[in-house]
Amino acid sequence: MEYDIPQATGIDGLTWTPKKVISDARGAVMHMLKEGQFDFPVGEIYFSLVKPGVVKGWKLHKEMWQRFAVPLGRVQFVFVDQRTQSKSKDKVVSLSVGPENFGVITGPPGVWYSFKNTVDGDALIVNAPSIAFKPHESVTEDLETFRFHDWQ
Amino acid sequence: MEYDIPQATGIDGLTWTPKKVISDARGAVMHMLKEGQFDFPVGEIYFSLVKPGVVKGWKLHKEMWQRFAVPLGRVQFVFVDQRTQSKSKDKVVSLSVGPENFGVITGPPGVWYSFKNTVDGDALIVNAPSIAFKPHESVTEDLETFRFHDWQ
Numbered sequence: 628m629e630y631d632i633p634q635a636t637g638i639d640g641l642t643w644t645p646k647k648v649i650s651d652a653r654g655a656v657m658h659m660l661k662e663g664q665f666d667f668p669v670g671e672i673y674f675s676l677v678k679p680g681v682v683k684g685w686k687l688h689k690e691m692w693q694r695f696a697v698p699l700g701r702v703q704f705v706f707v708d709q710r711t712q713s714k715s716k717d718k719v720v721s722l723s724v725g726p727e728n729f730g731v732i733t734g735p736p737g738v739w740y741s742f743k744n745t746v747d748g749d750a751l752i753v754n755a756p757s758i759a760f761k762p763h764e765s766v767t768e769d770l771e772t773f774r775f776h777d778w779q
Numbered sequence: 780m781e782y783d784i785p786q787a788t789g790i791d792g793l794t795w796t797p798k799k800v801i802s803d804a805r806g807a808v809m810h811m812l813k814e815g816q817f818d819f820p821v822g823e824i825y826f827s828l829v830k831p832g833v834v835k836g837w838k839l840h841k842e843m844w845q846r847f848a849v850p851l852g853r854v855q856f857v858f859v860d861q862r863t864q865s866k867s868k869d870k871v872v873s874l875s876v877g878p879e880n881f882g883v884i885t886g887p888p889g890v891w892y893s894f895k896n897t898v899d900g901d902a903l904i905v906n907a908p909s910i911a912f913k914p915h916e917s918v919t920e921d922l923e924t925f926r927f928h929d930w931q
Contacts, residue, residue, distance in 0.1 A: 652830070653830055653833040654827060654828040654829045654833060654896075654901070655826075655827075655828040656825060656826070656827050657825060657826040658824075658825045659823075659824040659825055659826065660821075660823060660824045661823035661824075661911040662822050662823060662910065662911040669907075670813065670814050671811075671813035671814060672810075672811040672812045672813075672824065672905075672907055673808060673810045673811055673813075674807075674811065674848075674905070675806060675807075675808050675809075676807040676808075676850065676851075676878070677805065677806045678804070678806045681805040681806060698826040698828065698903060699828075699903060726828070744806075751850060751851060751903065753824070753905065755821075755824055759815070
């Protein structure tokens with residue numbers, strides 16, 4: 628496994644970067660980002676604690692890039708590319724991530740996403756997007772919009 | 780409760796900033812930092828998963844400021860000010876933090892710290908310090924050094 632090298636996912640601009648975890652009997656240290664690997668600024672840092680079985684989405688950001696990491700539980704993210712000019716238009720990508728395959732999902736603006744906690748316990752998503760929240764920068768759609776029911 | 784206003788702790792430069800949590804039946808969203816509230820840059824972002832009862836420390840950074848948040852479990856941090864020029868020299872401050880009193884601890888370089896997971900389950904610390912890790916920037920001491928045994 629090569630760490631810190633972004634992997635293509637099938638959607639243009641959406642990448643998955645494996646990150647190293649250092650574990651011992653006392654716990655684990657998981658590195659999300661560091662100086663020199665910031666492809667864009669950190670606009671804010673926030674956490675989403677997601678209860679078992681909960682699905683959230685769809686959401687689309689007009690300007691904001693996302694950087695998601697999941698240090699607790701397991702979360703399935705689904706991304707749908709509806710960008711008219713995209714090389715990967717109409718592509719759907721599903722990524723299931725947690726501490727066992729720790730890394731960072733980088734998602735571009737303009738791509739719809741939703742996510743589900745697929746484990747019995749709580750899951751935690753850490754997001755370090757490129758800009759801070761601002762009103763009207765994101766749009767939402769009902770979960771049925773893309774009729775994606777293939778949750779794990 | 781006034782959010783986003785740093786509270787003094789008794790050690791010069793060490794503050795505690797309460798942060799808002801938005802909870803519902805699906806989970807919670809916890810904001811750690813956002814643009815305009817960055818008192819210093821984000822040099823890296825990493826997570827420490829700490830097993831129950833585990834104590835880590837003592838550690839002192841020569842240059843790095845710390846920003847700690849605990850979105851899972853409960854962690855007791857102890858800070859010891861041994862800075863010769865400090866207004867609060869020899870002061871010891873203990874802060875017990877978790878999702879129930881969510882916020883950010885900002886710790887200056889030159890202050891010793893250690894921490895303990897005081898709950899039965901795992902605890903998670905998110906750190907967004909001012910610079911990335913570099914060798915010899917931090918020093919460690921045996922846990923017995925300050926003979927602080929007043930863990931919760």
